Amino acid sequence: MSKRFVGTGKKFGKNEKGFIAFPVSRQDIAAYIGTAYETIYKFLNEFSEQAYIKTDGKNIALLDYNAISKAIC
Secondary structure: OHHHHHHHHHHHOEOOOOOEOOOOOHHHHHHHHOOOHHHHHHHHHHHHHOOOEEEEOOEEEEOOHHHHHHOOO
């Protein structure tokens, strides 16, 4: 799941503020990755606390691609 999440960031690129250029909801991410909303919610909260990502509403910035790629979910 982590690799797919990182792939999303690389696929859409970043905007001028460092967020993924395509704002998406947590439900959209869950559907794209193929998992439950609750899993994405937990995943994003954990990664935000560990400073792997930054969120602002529907905007997500991937700050540490390596750590995210190595994470086991």
